[in-house]
Amino acid sequence: MLTCRTLFRLDRVLWYTSRCVKSTPESFRIMSFRGKAEKSSKNHKTVNLVWRPMSTQSSSIVAEAGNEVQEAGQCSMSSTQAVVNDTTHKHSVSLEVGASLMKFIRGKEGTTQMKLEEETGVKIILPSSRNEDHIxxxxxxxxxxxxxxxxxxxIVDEVVRSPSLDYSHFISLPLAIHPELVEKxxxxxxxxxGNHSMAVDEQDDKANRPTTTGVAVELKANSETNQVNVDVKSIPVVSYKPKAKGTSSSTLLEMGIEKxxxxKPNTFHLTVLMLKLWNKDRVNAARDVLKESISPCVMDALDNRPIFIRLKGLDCMRGPLAKARVLYVPVEEIGDEGRLLRACQVITDAFVKAGLVLxxxxxxxxxxxxxxxxxRHRKRKDKRKNKMxxxxxxxxxxxxxxxxxxxYLIPEAHLSQxxxxxxxxxxxCCASIPFPGEHRA
Structure with a gap:
C-alpha cells in the first residue's frame, strides 16, 4: 500500500511539472526553496527557507519535510507556489530587471518600493550588490x-523610454587606434x-638671451671695507622680444571653454548606433547580433575591401558657432562609393530586428x-549652478x-560600453567584428 501511495504522489508531481513547463515565460527566473522541518511549541511544522536558483524551464517544486514529501506547482505564469506548513502558502518570483534600473524601483528614499508593497500586498527584495540584475x-x-x-x-518600460536612463552601450568605429591621430x-x-604657451615662452627666452664669452660687469673688491664696487656703466643693456599674448584662462571661461x-583623445571614434542595454540578457543578445548574425552581411556591404576615411575641417552640429553644443570633424569616405554607410545600415537594421533599439x-x-x-560633458564644480x-x-x-x-583605415566595429x-x-569592448584589410601602424 505504501508503495502505491508513493507512486501516486510521484505521478502527480510529474503531471504538475509537465503542465508548468509549457506555461513558464522565459523572462522570469523562478526561485525555489528546500526546507527542513522542525517541531515548534505549538506542535506544527515550520520550515527554514534557503533560497536557490532553479531552471526557468521547470517551475515544479518538491519540498522535503522530515520523511514526508510535499507537492508544489506553479499556479500562474509569473509565480511559484510552495507549501510552507499546513495552512500557509508562499508565492514568489524572481525578475531580471537590470542593475541600472534598481534605483527607479526603489525610488527616492525607498518611496516607490514602499508604495508598490503597500498597494499590492507583496514584499520586494532588492539585491544587496550593485552588480546583480534580479529582484x-x-x-x-x-x-x-x-x-x-x-x-x-x-515602471521599467517608462524609464527605458525616458531620458532618465542614459545609454549604456553603442556601436563604435574606433579611430583612437591611430597614434598619429591621437597626437593631433x-x-x-x-x-x-593655451597649454603650449609656457613652453613657447621658454623657447623664446632662450632664443633671445645674449651670448657672452666673458664677464659683462667688472667687480672691484675693497680690502679695507670688505665691499664690492660695481662699474654700472659697464653693464650691457639687453632687450627681449615681447611674449606672445595668448587667450587667458578667464577669457576661456567666459567663452564656456574648459578641458x-x-x-578624450584615447576614446576618439565614430558612432553608428546608441543602445540601452540595461541587463545582462540584452548585452548578451547584442553580442550575438554583432558577432554571429551580421559579420558576413557587413563584409558584403563593404565589397570585401578595406574602407578608408578622410577627416577634414571642423563644424558645429546644430546652431551658430557662438552657441555651439557639439563641435565635430566631418567624415568623408575615400572613393565616395557609399560602402561605409551601407555597412552601418546593415548593423542598425540587425539590432532593430533583434528588438535592441528604441x-x-x-x-x-x-x-x-x-x-x-x-x-554635455562639462563638469560642474558647483552643483547649485546650472552648467553652461x-x-x-x-x-x-x-x-x-x-x-x-x-x-585613416577603419579596421573594425565595436560593441562599446x-x-x-x-x-x-x-x-x-564587449564584442567586435573585423572589417576587410589590415591595420596600418
Whole structure:
C-alpha cells in the first residue's frame, strides 16, 4: 500500500511539472526553496527557507519535510507556489530587471518600493550588490505577485523610454587606434587651452638671451671695507622680444571653454548606433547580433575591401558657432562609393530586428561624424549652478576650420560600453567584428 501511495504522489508531481513547463515565460527566473522541518511549541511544522536558483524551464517544486514529501506547482505564469506548513502558502518570483534600473524601483528614499508593497500586498527584495540584475517578489497569493510584477514591468518600460536612463552601450568605429591621430587631437586641445604657451615662452627666452664669452660687469673688491664696487656703466643693456599674448584662462571661461568638454583623445571614434542595454540578457543578445548574425552581411556591404576615411575641417552640429553644443570633424569616405554607410545600415537594421533599439533611435538617419568637443560633458564644480549648455567656438573654427586631420583605415566595429575603459583608454569592448584589410601602424 505504501508503495502505491508513493507512486501516486510521484505521478502527480510529474503531471504538475509537465503542465508548468509549457506555461513558464522565459523572462522570469523562478526561485525555489528546500526546507527542513522542525517541531515548534505549538506542535506544527515550520520550515527554514534557503533560497536557490532553479531552471526557468521547470517551475515544479518538491519540498522535503522530515520523511514526508510535499507537492508544489506553479499556479500562474509569473509565480511559484510552495507549501510552507499546513495552512500557509508562499508565492514568489524572481525578475531580471537590470542593475541600472534598481534605483527607479526603489525610488527616492525607498518611496516607490514602499508604495508598490503597500498597494499590492507583496514584499520586494532588492539585491544587496550593485552588480546583480534580479529582484524577488514574495506574496501570499498568485494574484498579488502577478500584479506587482506587472507594475514593475510598467515602471521599467517608462524609464527605458525616458531620458532618465542614459545609454549604456553603442556601436563604435574606433579611430583612437591611430597614434598619429591621437597626437593631433592632443595638440589641438593644448592649442585651444593655451597649454603650449609656457613652453613657447621658454623657447623664446632662450632664443633671445645674449651670448657672452666673458664677464659683462667688472667687480672691484675693497680690502679695507670688505665691499664690492660695481662699474654700472659697464653693464650691457639687453632687450627681449615681447611674449606672445595668448587667450587667458578667464577669457576661456567666459567663452564656456574648459578641458572637460573636450573628447578624450584615447576614446576618439565614430558612432553608428546608441543602445540601452540595461541587463545582462540584452548585452548578451547584442553580442550575438554583432558577432554571429551580421559579420558576413557587413563584409558584403563593404565589397570585401578595406574602407578608408578622410577627416577634414571642423563644424558645429546644430546652431551658430557662438552657441555651439557639439563641435565635430566631418567624415568623408575615400572613393565616395557609399560602402561605409551601407555597412552601418546593415548593423542598425540587425539590432532593430533583434528588438535592441528604441523606436525613436531607429527612425533617426545616420550622420557619421567625429566629435571633438561636447558641452554635455562639462563638469560642474558647483552643483547649485546650472552648467553652461553651450560654448563659443568662433575663434576655434577660425583656426581649425580647414584643418586636414588625415586619412585613416577603419579596421573594425565595436560593441562599446560607455563610462568603462580598457587599459588603452578606449571604451571597454564587449564584442567586435573585423572589417576587410589590415591595420596600418
Amino acid at each position: 524577488i517578489i514574495e506574496g501570499g497569493s498568485v494574484d498579488c505577485v502577478t500584479k506587482a510584477s506587472e507594475r514593475i514591468s510598467t 587631437l592632443v595638440n589641438f586641445q593644448n592649442s585651444v587651452l 572637460s568638454i573636450f573628447i 523606436e525613436k533611435d531607429a527612425k533617426q538617419s545616420l550622420k557619421l561624424h567625429a566629435t571633438v568637443m561636447n558641452a 549648455e553651450t560654448f563659443d567656438a568662433r575663434e576655434i573654427h577660425k583656426q581649425f576650420g580647414n584643418e586636414d586631420w588625415g586619412e 560607455r563610462f568603462v575603459f580598457d587599459q588603452s583608454g578606449y571604451y571597454r
